[in-house]
Amino acid sequence: MNDSDERMDEEKLDQASLDQERLDQGSIDRRTFLGKSAVALAGGAVFATSALSYAKILGANDRISLCHIGIGSRGTELDWIVAQLKTGHNAEMTAVCDLWSVNREKAVAANTKYYGRSPRAFQYLEDALALKDVDAVLISTPEHSHSPILKMAVDAGKDAYVEKPMGNVLAEAKAARDATLQHNRIVQVGTQHRSEPYPRAAHDLVQTGVLGDVSKVEIVWNYHGPRWRGRPESKLIREQDTDWRKWLLTKPYRPFDPQVYCEFRLYKEFSSGIPDQWISHGIDLVHWFMNDSYPRSVVANGGIFAWHDGRENADTFQALLEYPKGFLVSYSTSFGNDSPGFTRYMGKKATLFNIGDEGSPRYQLIEEKGNHEDNSDIDKTRASKYILLPGETKLPPMAMDDLSLGHMGNWFDCMRSRQQPHCTVHDGFAHSVACMMSAEAYWTGRKQYWDTASETFGNQPPRSS
Numbered sequence: 001m002n003d004s005d006e007r008m009d010e011e012k013l014d015q016a017s018l019d020q021e022r023l024d025q026g027s028i029d030r031r032t033f034l035g036k037s038a039v040a041l042a043g044g045a046v047f048a049t050s051a052l053s054y055a056k057i058l059g060a061n062d063r064i065s066l067c068h069i070g071i072g073s074r075g076t077e078l079d080w081i082v083a084q085l086k087t088g089h090n091a092e093m094t095a096v097c098d099l100w101s102v103n104r105e106k107a108v109a110a111n112t113k114y115y116g117r118s119p120r121a122f123q124y125l126e127d128a129l130a131l132k133d134v135d136a137v138l139i140s141t142p143e144h145s146h147s148p149i150l151k152m153a154v155d156a157g158k159d160a161y162v163e164k165p166m167g168n169v170l171a172e173a174k175a176a177r178d179a180t181l182q183h184n185r186i187v188q189v190g191t192q193h194r195s196e197p198y199p200r201a202a203h204d205l206v207q208t209g210v211l212g213d214v215s216k217v218e219i220v221w222n223y224h225g226p227r228w229r230g231r232p233e234s235k236l237i238r239e240q241d242t243d244w245r246k247w248l249l250t251k252p253y254r255p256f257d258p259q260v261y262c263e264f265r266l267y268k269e270f271s272s273g274i275p276d277q278w279i280s281h282g283i284d285l286v287h288w289f290m291n292d293s294y295p296r297s298v299v300a301n302g303g304i305f306a307w308h309d310g311r312e313n314a315d316t317f318q319a320l321l322e323y324p325k326g327f328l329v330s331y332s333t334s335f336g337n338d339s340p341g342f343t344r345y346m347g348k349k350a351t352l353f354n355i356g357d358e359g360s361p362r363y364q365l366i367e368e369k370g371n372h373e374d375n376s377d378i379d380k381t382r383a384s385k386y387i388l389l390p391g392e393t394k395l396p397p398m399a400m401d402d403l404s405l406g407h408m409g410n411w412f413d414c415m416r417s418r419q420q421p422h423c424t425v426h427d428g429f430a431h432s433v434a435c436m437m438s439a440e441a442y443w444t445g446r447k448q449y450w451d452t453a454s455e456t457f458g459n460q461p462p463r464s465s
């Protein structure tokens with residue numbers, strides 16, 4: 001028997017043993033089991049390449065069995081990420097769930113390729129969550145359903161990786177957090193930059209106090225174009241291929257609208273747009289770097305100034321968030337001009353300059369001394385250095401795609417160790433609060449105040465402050 005035959009035999013054994021487990025737990029019926037076993041045996045040669053990784057798997061009992069709920073654009077990326085980690089972390093996507101048949105079928109095809117066998121496919125998450133052999137779920141539905149589905153998942157006893165923001169309705173986000181704590185589940189919220197090496201190095205440097213007192217953080221991330229409008233899926237989707245009422249989930253009924261379904265980021269009932277999509281990433285890093293998680297107050301302004309295409313959410317947005325430790329965060333985005341993005345932490349001893357847009361790994365530390373008023377060339381005399389990882393000599397790029405593996409890997413590690421992951425439900429709740437307060441301040445035109453005692457926000461300062 002050569003290596004490849006051995007691997008194929010292990011693959012068949014793993015397949016049989018996983019299917020037997022599912023059969024034992026009543027999650028598949030005997031007909032499916034027998035049918036699948038026959039396919040596994042007959043299809044051995046076809047599986048040969050994709051089954052290579054199975055040789056390293058220790059045993060079926062240790063494998064993390066995953067189900068993925070909502071596999072559209074981001075979900076496809078997350079499936080790819082999980083597949084890169086399947087061997088090292090002994091994990092498998094054994095089930096997929098999507099309301100829309102087109103995305104469900106794509107997810108089945110992708111995961112069949114990744115694992116050499118078909119995941120079980122469900123339209124409804126209730127059926128997927130009822131699977132006893134599933135340890136954990138990934139949730140990458142639109143943001144209005146993150147918290148409700150997270151709560152359902154942890155109530156069903158699953159660990160979860162949930163996309164950002166963790167929620168955009170305060171009561172729902174709170175309920176999801178509380179249920180996670182009550183059931184002692186390991187939940188990673190999807191702000192993946194927390195697990196990338198350069199932000200981690202920059203974070204560690206900030207913890208040494210090198211910046212001195214930080215009084216201001218500025219984030220500017222721009223883009224030129226009608227962002228989130230014109231997704232090709234909007235032309236493809238038909239109501240009969242999905243379940244619109246289930247998609248709406250907690251929202252009141254409204255007639256099916258393919259643009260709302262696929263371009264939900266532009267519609268205020270489902271997403272706040274720039275806050276939910278981008279502030280969530282930016283402010284999450286600020287909370288982590290600064291060890292301060294809830295804004296004391298937020299003001300915001302903006303509007304639809306660049307793209308009059310029927311969108312409800314602002315294409316130009318700015319929020320100012322004040323934090324209890326005594327610093328102000330300015331967050332600014334324009335979709336009408338692509339001027340270079342940056343984030344800077346402005347301390348009395350130094351500035352931490354993150355050059356580029358969301359996720360950029362290029363960080364520079366610049367000494368703070370003197371004043372421009374006294375010396376217009378002062379910048380030239382300020383010492384600076386780039387943050388490089390040990391052994392690195394080349395500058396990292398100024399942009400980063402969303403495909404880094406660290407965050408998912410950290411979640412897998414934590415599922416086994418039962419330690420807390422890099423972005424906990426507390427962190428996810430906090431970034432969601434900052435996004436919700438920014439959106440509320442914009443829509444109402446009134447400054448929003450956070451009340452720590454009651455965990456609510458409103459336009460009056462809390463009595464305790």
Ligand SMILES: NC(=O)c1ccc[n+]([C@@H]2O[C@H](COP(=O)([O-])OP(=O)(O)OC[C@H]3O[C@@H](n4cnc5c(N)ncnc54)[C@H](O)[C@@H]3O)[C@@H](O)[C@H]2O)c1
Pocket residue numbers: 069070071072073074075097098099100103123124125140141142143145163164165190191192242246247249261262276277402
């Ligand atoms: N971390 C990141 O860098 C990053 C990047 C992109 C998107 N995201 C997040 O991912 C989320 C999804 O964005 P997208 O562009 O992939 O959306 P999408 O519309 O492409 O995909 C969402 C999928 O969820 C399915 N779905 C919706 N409700 C469902 C339900 N109740 N049950 C089962 N399936 C359901 C839809 O049919 C669709 O296939 C957003 O909230 C966004 O914030 C995160």
